[in-house]
Amino acid sequence: xxxxxxxxxxxxxxxxxxxxxxxxxxxxxxxxxxxRQSLGQGPEFLxxxxxxGAADDSGxxxxxxxxxxxxxxxxxxxIQRTERGDSAVYLCASSRGGADExxxxxxxxxxxxx
Amino acid sequence: xxxxxxxxxxxxxxxxxSSSLNCSxxxxxLRGLFWYRQDPGKGPEFLFxxxxxxxxxxxERLKATxxxxxxxxxxTAPKPEDSATYLCAVQAxxxxxxxxxxxxxxxxxxxxxx
Numbered sequence: 001x002x003x004x005x006x007x008x009x010x011x012x013x014x015x016x017x018x019x020x021x022x023x024x025x026x027x028x029x030x031x032x033x034x035x036r037q038s039l040g041q042g043p044e045f046l047x048x049x050x051x052x053g054a055a056d057d058s059g060x061x062x063x064x065x066x067x068x069x070x071x072x073x074x075x076x077x078x079i080q081r082t083e084r085g086d087s088a089v090y091l092c093a094s095s096r097g098g099a100d101e102x103x104x105x106x107x108x109x110x111x112x113x114x
Numbered sequence: 115x116x117x118x119x120x121x122x123x124x125x126x127x128x129x130x131x132s133s134s135l136n137c138s139x140x141x142x143x144l145r146g147l148f149w150y151r152q153d154p155g156k157g158p159e160f161l162f163x164x165x166x167x168x169x170x171x172x173x174e175r176l177k178a179t180x181x182x183x184x185x186x187x188x189x190t191a192p193k194p195e196d197s198a199t200y201l202c203a204v205q206a207x208x209x210x211x212x213x214x215x216x217x218x219x220x221x222x223x224x225x226x227x228x
Contacts, residue, residue, distance in 0.1 A: 042218030
């Protein structure tokens with residue numbers, strides 16, 4: 001079956017621009033997570049959705065970052081006024097349901113802010 | 115605050131040379147400890163979940179163990195295809211509600227030479 005997919009795979013943008021990153025979870029998975037991974041580091045939690053609602057957004061670094069999941073499936077991570085420090089791999093994961101289930105990761109979107 | 119520390123940062127082995135990777139953690143209440151494998155340019159791939167001290171799980175040449183303070187990933191007779199970054203993560207559990215987010219260590223880069 002299909003795994004978690006993320007688009008685009010790579011994104012290059014200029015400082016100050018707005019970007020959107022998309023995540024398609026595994027079919028039927030109700031929980032969806034966003035993480036950010038810098039070079040040489042482990043993934044860092046950003047936000048967790050259970051269905052359409054954000055159950056935990058404590059990892060979002062500031063108000064330039066926002067994520068939505070309007071129909072409880074696809075999610076979009078939105079970054080306004082990008083900064084060079086936002087450059088990283090943005091990973092999406094999904095799990096079957098509830099916070100206890102194994103999280104399966106997508107391939108990530110590599111964001112480079114020039 | 116939950117913390118995960120992995121050691122060593124990098125490990126170079128000859129094919130067939132068994133060794134162990136360490137994951138030390140502090141967490142308010144452990145819901146689960148997760149091991150993932152990550153190949154360059156890809157998202158983390160799930161390996162194991164351990165829930166309580168004394169638990170062990172095996173998969174091919176890998177065996178994961180758990181104590182109250184740390185977890186070990188034992189690699190027996192490794193092959194070059196085992197080369198990857200191995201990530202450890204914890205999920206906290208408090209008051210009957212588990213928290214969805216995973217807190218990751220920085221990873222151990224394993225290289226197995228033929």
